[in-house]
Amino acid sequence: MKKKTTIRDIAEELDITASTVSRALRNHPRISSATKEAVWDMADKLDYQPNNIAAALRKGKSNIIGAIVPTSDRSFFASVIRGIEEVIRDEGYNLIICQSDDQYSKEQANVEALLKIQVDGIIASVAKETTNFDHFKRVKDQGVPLILYDRVNESLDVNAVVTNDYLGSYKAVTHLIEQGCKRIVHFAGKQHINIYQDRLKGYIDAQREQGIPVDNELILENDLIFSMEKVVELGREMANKLLDMPELPDAIFSSSDFAAMGAMQVFKEKGIKIPRDVAFVGYSNDVSGSFIEPGLTTVDQHTKRMGNLAAQLFLDQMNESSKEYTPRKTLLNPKLVIRGSSLKCGE
């Protein structure tokens, strides 16, 4: 572990000053190409590795950006992360990923930690528990760019990228109606979260427009944000509730793929045919949906794209930084992925 070579070592070796070396390395126009060459060669020869930390200190910029995800083991978030990385790596940024586990306290701690290590920006999706947004306000106040995605909060007035959940839901339900379904159950998420609200609205409006009366009995609200296993279990419970009802629905539109799959399991065990007796549509296009039988029709949210856009918003905000910027909200159009679980009339 020999000591690292610095910009000064190079300078000394070439009998010039550190500042010249610094400029040469960054290809400053005022440095002659002769010295540039010399510096580059020497840097190579001495195996020079720039000390990023020193640069960060001087420039007040760490080139690290922080991402907060509720949980990294859902393909949804994994994919968003991937999308963010694609964009920022090319710009010389590094990504630090934190998980809030959907807990307010952890989210808060994550934000603290990220600010502490002086990230240049934070890209986050808010935890389900969070109702107080002071920690995010702090980020804004400190002048650190904040970008929200998917689960956002309007009051914060920051750049955000979300999918059009209303539209996704609308498409899904319309599709079910086209398949001849008339009695469509909705597994809804908690209504204090924007995405679940929008999905419920889409569900209602799609039916209204097709002249199907909306029956509140058919809307089962539940906290759908838990570990996969638990949400599957919730789906099973709801399915059992449905079995106790006098009349079975002919379709289920679930705000969660996992809840849908749990319910499918129960129905299948009871010998109920899917999609003939009951059709299913989930939400999120989790990979597991392609393994269950029949394949689960679901709504894809273009997650990677979402990450791309969030990262882009960050970069934009960085560039306009000095000026007052006006927060943008980018809306992504989701896509219905049709598989066997919803095809009543065959292909």
Added chain:
Amino acid sequence: MKKKTTIRDIAEELDITASTVSRALRNHPRISSATKEAVWDMADKLDYQPNNIAAALRKGKSNIIGAIVPTSDRSFFASVIRGIEEVIRDEGYNLIICQSDDQYSKEQANVEALLKIQVDGIIASVAKETTNFDHFKRVKDQGVPLILYDRVNESLDVNAVVTNDYLGSYKAVTHLIEQGCKRIVHFAGKQHINIYQDRLKGYIDAQREQGIPVDNELILENDLIFSMEKVVELGREMANKLLDMPELPDAIFSSSDFAAMGAMQVFKEKGIKIPRDVAFVGYSNDVSGSFIEPGLTTVDQHTKRMGNLAAQLFLDQMNESSKEYTPRKTLLNPKLVIRGSSLKCGE
């Protein structure tokens, strides 16, 4: 965006020096409790946020550790990450996650990037493409602790934590034999990767010990490291190959859950009953395995524990740093998770 308050501001306010403030904040024994109190109060009052970057520069330590995963969207790696985080966060470290996408060049780039931002350590699982380990050697040479997990390389002689794949495989195959299977196909991974080698060995030995002749025709080697979708497809292809053989196997032990599930799909489509006609065991305990019908018996690798241990190895190595440390290799015992796909004789 008011300017940040520094240690000097506090010093000035209290009419003492920055060094005293620095020591007071870190609770140095030589500072009187009176001044400590005063400093703490003032720090609070001025909303002081320590500048980590400056500290890092001075101390030559960033408190960031880098993790390289082949891909973050497999539950295997997501879970390892979670395990690492659990341990290091408490010690004041932050985690930066990079994906190699199983490409040698990206892995190399990741390592460079991590070294560049001066991480205090790197925890990695090697990409499938990687056969040259110079980039990892560089890490060692620079005195940066390196810990490998799961896919490791012996020649590097570093701390590592792996699961006992031989044992996992042995258990799986023994289980199949106990279920009465005599003609067991193995979907093997590429043999230049340690884990797949061990699994093949376990498969062979388990049969030998039970007096079952090992038939090389039944070993199908394939690159099993691809996107989920592709591996599923590979599983389907192999299943079709098996259908062309004169005699069907009575069990399939796959080194990948996804390949197993792909094959199951094909068999089911052909009306072959699982597990009655053909039993299945996969590997990795990916969550998707619980959704397919019947549930996929598989080998769980205690992934979170693996992350915990890797992180612990890092911390240990940090502490013994000055001394010559002797690399440890921790071996985890995998667990067989039995579901419907392998139960021929009922529960």
Added chain:
DNA sequence: ATTTTGAATGCAAACGTTTGTACAAGAATA
């Protein structure tokens, strides 16, 4: 021949901590 321009580089101060050493004053020891 003098002034103006411009290109190439040097100087030195920052960025905000940490830390070895020095120093002062009082307490304990001889």
Added chain:
DNA sequence: TATTCTTGTACAAACGTTTGCATTCAAAAT
């Protein structure tokens, strides 16, 4: 009373860059 410890604090030099401003020297313009 003289000496040695102890305790609490100050001084100043790092850590490795970046950057505004000054300087030099030669070529171009007057």
